[in-house]
Amino acid sequence: MSSDGGSGVRGPYAKGVQRRQEILDRTLDVVATRGIDGASLRAIGDAIGISHAALRHYFSSREALLLEVLRQRDADSVARVADVDGVLPRMAASADHNVSVPGLVTLYTTLLGVSVAAGNEESRAFFTERFELLRADLATQLRDELASSGRYSDADLEQVASLIIAAFDGLQVQWLLDRRIDIAGTLRLLERVL
Amino acid sequence: MSSDGGSGVRGPYAKGVQRRQEILDRTLDVVATRGIDGASLRAIGDAIGISHAALRHYFSSREALLLEVLRQRDADSVARVADVDGVLPRMAASADHNVSVPGLVTLYTTLLGVSVAAGNEESRAFFTERFELLRADLATQLRDELASSGRYSDADLEQVASLIIAAFDGLQVQWLLDRRIDIAGTLRLLERVL
Incomplete structure (x- = not known):
C-alpha cells in the first residue's frame, strides 16, 4: 500500500491515499450523475479519465x-x-x-x-x-x-x-x-x- | 412425457402447454432445492434433463x-x-x-x-x-x-x-x-x- 505510481515524490503513502480518494470521488460523481450499470473497470477508467493500469493499482477489481x-x-x-x-x-x-x-x-x-x-x-x-x-x-x-x-x-x-x-x-x-x-x-x- | 415438437400428435397446443408447464415445475423444483445462481440456460436444461433446443423452444432466454x-x-x-x-x-x-x-x-x-x-x-x-x-x-x-x-x-x-x-x-x-x-x-x- 505505498506507491504513488513510482514518481518518487515525498510522502508516497500520503500521495497514494490522496490519489485513491480522488478516484473514489470521481467514480462516485460519475455514478451519481450518469449512472454506471454494466460498465467494466476499463470503461469506468475512461469515464473518469484514469488509465486502466492506474485504476488496477488501487482497486483489484470492478x-x-x-x-x-x-x-x-x-x-x-x-x-x-x-x-x-x-x-x-x-x-x-x-x-x-x-x-x-x-x-x-x-x-x-x-x-x-x-x-x-x-x-x-x-x-x-x-x-x-x-x-x-x-x-x-x-x-x-x-x-x-x-x-x-x-x-x-x-x-x-x-x-x-x-x-x-x-x-x-x-x-x-x-x-x-x-x-x-x-x-x-x-x-x-x-x-x-x- | 413427449414433446409435440412437430410430431403431429393430437392436440399439439395442449401438449405444448403441458410440456412448458412441466419445464417450469422442474426448474422451480431445482431452484428451490439446489439453487441456481449463475447457471446458464444450458446448465438449467442439464439439471432438469431437458435439451437446450427443447428449452429454447418454450423460453426465448434464461x-x-x-x-x-x-x-x-x-x-x-x-x-x-x-x-x-x-x-x-x-x-x-x-x-x-x-x-x-x-x-x-x-x-x-x-x-x-x-x-x-x-x-x-x-x-x-x-x-x-x-x-x-x-x-x-x-x-x-x-x-x-x-x-x-x-x-x-x-x-x-x-x-x-x-x-x-x-x-x-x-x-x-x-x-x-x-x-x-x-x-x-x-x-x-x-x-x-x-
Whole structure:
C-alpha cells in the first residue's frame, strides 16, 4: 500500500491515499450523475479519465472499486443528515437526497442483488457487515431517542432497526421502477411501529 | 412425457402447454432445492434433463424462463396462504414458507437487483408490473380487512401496501445474508402501522 505510481515524490503513502480518494470521488460523481450499470473497470477508467493500469493499482477489481464507492456514499450520507433530529426523519432525509442521485441507488440495488448469489464473496461480505453494523447502530439510536424523549416502546428495537433498513431498501427498488413511489413519506409511517 | 415438437400428435397446443408447464415445475423444483445462481440456460436444461433446443423452444432466454419461474412461484404462494386470515399473517405465512426454499428467494433477489440496471428490460417490465399489481391488490385487501373488522385507519393504504412489500423484500435480503433475521416476526410489527 505505498506507491504513488513510482514518481518518487515525498510522502508516497500520503500521495497514494490522496490519489485513491480522488478516484473514489470521481467514480462516485460519475455514478451519481450518469449512472454506471454494466460498465467494466476499463470503461469506468475512461469515464473518469484514469488509465486502466492506474485504476488496477488501487482497486483489484470492478467489484472492489464499486463497493468502496458505496462505503464512501454511506459515510457521506451519515454526515449529510447528522443534524436532523430523530432516526426516521434522518432516514427520510437520506431518502430525499437519494432520489437526486438515481445512479447511486441503482448501483447499490444491483450490487446488493448479486451479493446473495454464489461467487460474489466480496460483495456478500460487504453487505453482511454493513447490515450488521447498521442494525446495531440504528437500534442504539432508537434506544437513545426513546430515552431522551421519555417515551417507552415495547417493540424489539433490533427488529425495528432491521425493519427500517429493509423498508428503505425495498422502497428504493420500487421507486427505481416507478418514480411515483414516495420513499420518505412511506418511511415515516414506521414512526407508528415504536 | 413427449414433446409435440412437430410430431403431429393430437392436440399439439395442449401438449405444448403441458410440456412448458412441466419445464417450469422442474426448474422451480431445482431452484428451490439446489439453487441456481449463475447457471446458464444450458446448465438449467442439464439439471432438469431437458435439451437446450427443447428449452429454447418454450423460453426465448434464461431470463424469460426464470421470470416465468417467479410468476409461477407468486401464484403458488397466493394459493398456499389463501386460507390465512389477515394481510400481515398471510405475508408472514409466505415468509415462513420462503425460508424453506432459499434458492427461490435468492433467484428473486438477484433478478430484482439486476432489473433496475439498463439492458434488462424484460426483468424490469416484469417487476414493474408485479409491484404495481401487488400494491393495488394488497391495498384492496387491507381496505376489506379494516372494513370487515370495523376498524378505521388514517394511513394511506396504498403507502402501507408499498411499505409491506418493501419490508418483505428487504428482510428477505437481510435474511439471505444472516439467517438470524426473523422475517415473519419482523413483518408482524407492521400491524402497528394501520
